[in-house]
Amino acid sequence: xxxxxxxxxxRDLKRDLIGHEVATAVEAGFKGLENGALLRAAWGKHxxxxxxxxxLQFQQNIRSLQIAVIILVAGGxxxxxxxxxxxxxxxxxxxxxxxxxxxxxxxxx
Numbered sequence: 001x002x003x004x005x006x007x008x009x010x011r012d013l014k015r016d017l018i019g020h021e022v023a024t025a026v027e028a029g030f031k032g033l034e035n036g037a038l039l040r041a042a043w044g045k046h047x048x049x050x051x052x053x054x055x056l057q058f059q060q061n062i063r064s065l066q067i068a069v070i071i072l073v074a075g076g077x078x079x080x081x082x083x084x085x086x087x088x089x090x091x092x093x094x095x096x097x098x099x100x101x102x103x104x105x106x107x108x109x
Contacts, residue, residue, distance in 0.1 A: 001020045004030075004050065006049060006050065007024070007031065008053060013082055023046070047098070049070070050072065054103075065098075075108060
């Protein structure tokens with residue numbers, strides 16, 4: 001699956017998403033794009049956007065776009081804050097469909 005990590009997601013998560021083609025927003029040439037523009041730019045190039053932006057679910061109509069979104073909800077946005085989500089993300093990637101948005105609550109240590 002082709003994954004896109006939003007700019008606000010720790011890029012170190014990329015190495016943990018084994019079995020998937022992963023790019024950061026910067027690597028994909030999407031630096032500085034706001035949510036709607038980012039989703040439209042990613043459409044057709046990426047299957048899933050992974051973000052920590054919890055407002056995205058209230059701002060965008062994901063069902064109308066050919067991309068899925070995973071929102072990581074944690075106590076922070078550093079790699080250490082988000083790395084515990086990896087098993088849940090990998091499981092979600094097995095079932096997520098285009099136009100879906102899933103929230104993953106990151107366990108706290």
